[in-house]
Amino acid sequence: MHGKVSQMPCGPIRLFHLSDIHFGLEDRRAIAWAKECIEGERPDAVAITGDLTMRARSREFKAACEWITALDVPVTVEVGNHDIPYFNLYQRFFAPYRRFRAIESLVESQLDLPNLAIVPLRTTTRAQYQRFPWSNGWVTERALAHCLEAIDAQPEGTRVLVAAHHPLTERRERDNKLLTINGTKTMEALAGRKVMAILSGHIHDPFDLVAQTSAGPLRMVGAGTLSRRIRSTPPSFNEIIIDGDDLRVEARNLEHVATPAMQIPEVPENALPPREPGDPVSPVGTVPSVDPPVN
Numbered sequence: 364m365h366g367k368v369s370q371m372p373c374g375p376i377r378l379f380h381l382s383d384i385h386f387g388l389e390d391r392r393a394i395a396w397a398k399e400c401i402e403g404e405r406p407d408a409v410a411i412t413g414d415l416t417m418r419a420r421s422r423e424f425k426a427a428c429e430w431i432t433a434l435d436v437p438v439t440v441e442v443g444n445h446d447i448p449y450f451n452l453y454q455r456f457f458a459p460y461r462r463f464r465a466i467e468s469l470v471e472s473q474l475d476l477p478n479l480a481i482v483p484l485r486t487t488t489r490a491q492y493q494r495f496p497w498s499n500g501w502v503t504e505r506a507l508a509h510c511l512e513a514i515d516a517q518p519e520g521t522r523v524l525v526a527a528h529h530p531l532t533e534r535r536e537r538d539n540k541l542l543t544i545n546g547t548k549t550m551e552a553l554a555g556r557k558v559m560a561i562l563s564g565h566i567h568d569p570f571d572l573v574a575q576t577s578a579g580p581l582r583m584v585g586a587g588t589l590s591r592r593i594r595s596t597p598p599s600f601n602e603i604i605i606d607g608d609d610l611r612v613e614a615r616n617l618e619h620v621a622t623p624a625m626q627i628p629e630v631p632e633n634a635l636p637p638r639e640p641g642d643p644v645s646p647v648g649t650v651p652s653v654d655p656p657v658n
């Protein structure tokens with residue numbers, strides 16, 4: 364298991380895109396199955412788009428790091444809003460990534476696959492002066508510059524995927540509510556650079572949408588959750604096949620629900636189950652009758 368990749372045979376590339384495992388509230392059956400799939404099928408890489416833990420507790424990180432280090436394939440890990448210390452404010456502000464030590468080299472690491480780079484984009488912040496709570500995304504100027512610099516450093520013709528925790532949608536369609544700060548500007552910059560797709564988590568339902576930006580279209584691929592905090596779909600992960608300029612997504616799940624029935628039609632505010640009229644619900648509609656615990 365490592366964060367960088369050496370030469371591999373050319374041809375289609377297969378990625379497993381996992382998200383929101385939320386150790387502490389993980390779905391044990393789902394993570395055992397995901398691990399079995401990784402071990403048995405050996406994808407070219409695994410991208411985990413954040414929320415490894417529930418409350419960033421040391422014991423949750425220990426379980427997450429053990430699970431991830433046992434994967435014998437290249438892995439990149441994004442930081443989710445649940446992965447920043449919640450109870451220990453000193454650590455939250457001064458050493459927010461200390462608990463990732465065991466997988467340090469994988470966190471926000473770029474993966475270089477044959478003619479394809481997976482470039483990280485940080486969307487999680489320690490605090491947001493614009494609002495409270497701080498669970499939604501913010502692409503700071505620094506985070507955006509860092510990501511664009513990495514994209515611009517790629518050799519001509521390299522295909523690029525960007526991995527982030529939060530979807531980049533800046534405003535909720537229904538009422539214009541602010542979701543990811545600087546999301547629109549970031550999407551324009553990525554679309555202008557012909558990024559193949561932005562991979563994200565946070566929502567706990569999968570999606571595969573195209574955002575129209577002033578710089579052209581941008582594909583947005585969200586992975587579901589492998590935790591018990593389900594929103595409107597059973598636990599799942601995305602299998603992504605990149606074949607030339609083609610990118611195909613399958614939302615794999617233990618219930619054998621077909622991908623079109625798993626994917627939500629727009630980006631909601633958060634991972635809470637749809638309760639209000641107008642909240643997007645997946646066609647399979649596996650909405651829990653009570654909201655999942657947030658301990």
Ligand SMILES: [Fe+2]
Pocket residue numbers: 383385414443445565566567634
């Ligand atoms: Fe989450």
Ligand SMILES: [Fe+2]
Pocket residue numbers: 414443444445528564565566
């Ligand atoms: Fe999240």
